Amino acid sequence: MKHLRTILLIIVFVSAAACGYYSTNTRTAGDVAKIAVPYLENETAEPNIEFEITESIIAALRKDNTLKIVSVEEADAVLEGSIINYQNIPSTFSSAGGEVRADQYRLVIGLKVSLLNRKENSYIWQDKNISAHGDYFLDTTGIQTYEYALEQVYTEIVDIILGATVQEW
Numbered sequence: 001m002k003h004l005r006t007i008l009l010i011i012v013f014v015s016a017a018a019c020g021y022y023s024t025n026t027r028t029a030g031d032v033a034k035i036a037v038p039y040l041e042n043e044t045a046e047p048n049i050e051f052e053i054t055e056s057i058i059a060a061l062r063k064d065n066t067l068k069i070v071s072v073e074e075a076d077a078v079l080e081g082s083i084i085n086y087q088n089i090p091s092t093f094s095s096a097g098g099e100v101r102a103d104q105y106r107l108v109i110g111l112k113v114s115l116l117n118r119k120e121n122s123y124i125w126q127d128k129n130i131s132a133h134g135d136y137f138l139d140t141t142g143i144q145t146y147e148y149a150l151e152q153v154y155t156e157i158v159d160i161i162l163g164a165t166v167q168e169w
Contacts, residue, residue, distance in 0.1 A: 036075035085110030132156035
């Protein structure tokens with residue numbers, strides 16, 4: 001019986017120790033509950049990319065549900081930024097009949113973003129350079145199409161921004 005009591009005590013202490021670390025902190029800065037995400041500026045020649053990337057960021061923030069998305073006037077924080085780079089870079093080549101052509105491209109998109117705390121009129125983080133890439137083939141019979149590469153790039157950009165916005169503070 002004494003042996004059983006000792007085992008039960010050990011189980012209780014081990015269980016309590018396993019639960020010893022618990023945090024009640026939120027994943028955001030203490031006074032930030034609402035965020036505004038105005039459309040990014042487009043400093044590239046690629047049309048409408050600012051709309052697609054901004055909408056992807058908003059959708060990810062809604063899905064995460066840590067911060068409420070509101071207008072700039074109602075926001076505790078505002079995500080500001082620009083798309084500063086858009087490139088399609090040939091990465092693999094082939095030759096047929098003496099003619100060299102690009103078979104695969106790397107799509108690279110770069111942003112510079114900041115998160116402004118409107119209550120304190122100071123930046124939570126500022127001028128964060130984000131770059132993402134995706135590869136695709138000109139042969140559109142496979143899965144690695146331009147659209148697939150673009151989706152990869154958007155997902156990576158959104159993950160970085162989401163991580164910086166709701167997890168790094």
